[in-house]
Amino acid sequence: MSRRVKLVLFSSTCAIIIYVLRRYYRYVILRRKSRITNTPATLSVNQRFYHQLCRLLPILIPRVRSDSFALLAIHLTTLMSRTFLSISIAHLDGAIVKSLVQRNHRDFLRTICIFLLVSVPASFINSFIRFIESKLALAFRTKLTRYAYAAYFRNQTYYRVSNLDTRLLTPDQNLTDDIETFTTTLTHLFSQLTKPFLDVALISWTLVVMVQQKQTARGLKEVPVLTTLVIFLTFLALRKLSPRFGKLVSEEAKKRGLLRFAHARIITNAEEIAFFDGHEVEKTWILKLYNQLRVQTNAIIKKKLWFIMLEQFLMKYFWHSCGMVFIAIPMLSYRDPTPAEDSVDESVGISTRTEEYTISKSLLQSGADAVERIISSYKEIAVLAGYTNRVHTMLHVFDECANERYQRIPVTTDDQSIPAIQRRILMNQQAKGEIIESVEDIIAENVPIITPNGDIIVESLSLKITSAMHVLITGPNGCGKSSFFRIIRGLWPIHSGRLHRPNPSNFFLIPQRPYMCPGTLRDQIIYPHTVDQILVSDSDLMEILNNVELQYIVQREGGLNVERDWKDILSGGEKQRLGLARIFYHKPKYALLDECTSAVSADVEGKIYERAKQLGVTLLTITHRPSLWAYHTHLLQFHGEGQWTFDVLNPEKLVTLRDEKERLEAQLAGIPSIRRRLSELCHLLGEDSKKDKP
Numbered sequence: 001m002s003r004r005v006k007l008v009l010f011s012s013t014c015a016i017i018i019y020v021l022r023r024y025y026r027y028v029i030l031r032r033k034s035r036i037t038n039t040p041a042t043l044s045v046n047q048r049f050y051h052q053l054c055r056l057l058p059i060l061i062p063r064v065r066s067d068s069f070a071l072l073a074i075h076l077t078t079l080m081s082r083t084f085l086s087i088s089i090a091h092l093d094g095a096i097v098k099s100l101v102q103r104n105h106r107d108f109l110r111t112i113c114i115f116l117l118v119s120v121p122a123s124f125i126n127s128f129i130r131f132i133e134s135k136l137a138l139a140f141r142t143k144l145t146r147y148a149y150a151a152y153f154r155n156q157t158y159y160r161v162s163n164l165d166t167r168l169l170t171p172d173q174n175l176t177d178d179i180e181t182f183t184t185t186l187t188h189l190f191s192q193l194t195k196p197f198l199d200v201a202l203i204s205w206t207l208v209v210m211v212q213q214k215q216t217a218r219g220l221k222e223v224p225v226l227t228t229l230v231i232f233l234t235f236l237a238l239r240k241l242s243p244r245f246g247k248l249v250s251e252e253a254k255k256r257g258l259l260r261f262a263h264a265r266i267i268t269n270a271e272e273i274a275f276f277d278g279h280e281v282e283k284t285w286i287l288k289l290y291n292q293l294r295v296q297t298n299a300i301i302k303k304k305l306w307f308i309m310l311e312q313f314l315m316k317y318f319w320h321s322c323g324m325v326f327i328a329i330p331m332l333s334y335r336d337p338t339p340a341e342d343s344v345d346e347s348v349g350i351s352t353r354t355e356e357y358t359i360s361k362s363l364l365q366s367g368a369d370a371v372e373r374i375i376s377s378y379k380e381i382a383v384l385a386g387y388t389n390r391v392h393t394m395l396h397v398f399d400e401c402a403n404e405r406y407q408r409i410p411v412t413t414d415d416q417s418i419p420a421i422q423r424r425i426l427m428n429q430q431a432k433g434e435i436i437e438s439v440e441d442i443i444a445e446n447v448p449i450i451t452p453n454g455d456i457i458v459e460s461l462s463l464k465i466t467s468a469m470h471v472l473i474t475g476p477n478g479c480g481k482s483s484f485f486r487i488i489r490g491l492w493p494i495h496s497g498r499l500h501r502p503n504p505s506n507f508f509l510i511p512q513r514p515y516m517c518p519g520t521l522r523d524q525i526i527y528p529h530t531v532d533q534i535l536v537s538d539s540d541l542m543e544i545l546n547n548v549e550l551q552y553i554v555q556r557e558g559g560l561n562v563e564r565d566w567k568d569i570l571s572g573g574e575k576q577r578l579g580l581a582r583i584f585y586h587k588p589k590y591a592l593l594d595e596c597t598s599a600v601s602a603d604v605e606g607k608i609y610e611r612a613k614q615l616g617v618t619l620l621t622i623t624h625r626p627s628l629w630a631y632h633t634h635l636l637q638f639h640g641e642g643q644w645t646f647d648v649l650n651p652e653k654l655v656t657l658r659d660e661k662e663r664l665e666a667q668l669a670g671i672p673s674i675r676r677r678l679s680e681l682c683h684l685l686g687e688d689s690k691k692d693k694p
Ligand SMILES: Nc1ncnc2c1ncn2[C@@H]1O[C@H](COP(=O)(O)OP(=O)(O)OP(=O)(O)O)[C@@H](O)[C@H]1O
Pocket: 163, 451, 452, 453, 457, 475, 476, 477, 478, 479, 480, 481, 482, 483, 484
């Protein structure tokens, strides 16, 4: 090896080592910084990205004997065969040119025929690569979607993610678009990168073999070193100047999700918006979100413009010039033939050199294309980093929420006037209350009711509800009645104290606006059971509908098996009664009734309550309706500002108190008109009112 080559090799190695060390140092500093500030590190191609990707890959390829692994193996084999085909096509190219220069008709026809024969599998393989790439992307997507759905529907994560945690603004988008884009980008990159790497390896090998066969040509040995150096320097320049595509596309995806969420909200609340004529407000809001998305997309387009320009200059024109120089070195340094060699037929020498030139040019061209693809996929890798982060964060948040570790926008507070328990919540510390599963009773021992935002509604609640009690829950708006249900059903965490309660399956909530699931009328009654889990016959279902005075609906809609958009075709009262029918099907230990009869007539309401009590269901009812007092034995009253009382309910006493309250209210309502009349009389008589005299 000459001194010049050694020097070039040494300086290239030093440059690579310095580069790797600098990258590592930057990663360590970034990690430390993100730990201190509790913020995620920047979204770029770094150790964090590799770490996240490595955690996702086992989900995509769980076992060697999985369909995704088989597809991956087929894909890799196909990519390899295409590389071999490219090399043989380059050799065939050279042979065609050689036969042309030699004017050898037979060889020319033979090589053309071989070329045509090779092009048949080559075309098939090209199309097959796309086919297998799509299949692989679909297999990855299916695996990841199934995994994510399992996590999303575990331990009420779907509720916790939206209500108790603020990290995922649009989980619907994470579960659909993000997973799809992540898997397609990953699969595409696999093809984009595997083939060029194979190409570079095999082409370099072929070129090195050719170089070794041409020991006589000066300058040939430096070509591989110089090529590597040019490629490395180009990579460094592009790496340094590349915008942060990962962060940009991740932001874009977030904004797209918010826009979609706003559209979904309009569809859900279309009737209310139409009644209010609220379209202008909604349009302004939607346009604002769209504009935010437009600005972000525009920023990406602009950044891409100059970056692609730079890429094109370096990898197309600069490399082309370098390639021509490298090919020219051995050609120009070709020494004159010795007298012995002179005897060889000169036309054979020229044709061989032309063949070698064509092969080298073709191979160098393919090699350059391959390296160009590797380097330009840096952009795509950055995009992949953005989506990897979104998918990884989604799964991480699902996991944390399932294990009751929530995060809202973190607030660091030393304000001593804030109660310690609230400070803990604001600083995202884990709930410390204790839940003990009991057989029958609900016993709360100093349990506070605290919203996910950390607002303390009730500081400490202690009571015992047995299955023989039917509890009426009343109080002003926002005092914590529904929150009490959320606490005993386990939707909200308990931050201190102790709660004994039966297994959550013993509770059944009927809200004011019951959820109508997609499916048949039968599905509505048995929800959340499916037809495979059904416990009763059709005649029992008719009996259930009879209990809520809804049997006519079967005839009206055309049977139990008919599918409708039940949310739209039933009236408010019918929906409430259908919701109540679920109690008669499931017969839970505790029915949590949250103003669920507000649109039901009093006589039907009474019948439903009586029937439910006969079935042995314990009723916990939130209501403002006095007509329901008669069906309850105890009263839990929230008075607001954290005050509450729990006592035996005496309906007669309550009726008397209510009558007195209504009488006083009526008297007070009359006072302004009495005052007005009095001042008129004073004016007519020209006298002062006695009331004004001291
Ligand atoms: N998911 C949530 N995140 C944060 N705060 C919430 C959440 N849900 C309810 N709250 C707050 O908790 C407080 C109590 O709400 P809750 O629904 O228990 O009231 P309520 O007594 O049932 O009122 P109403 O009679 O109006 O239904 C309210 O101030 C409300 O703003």
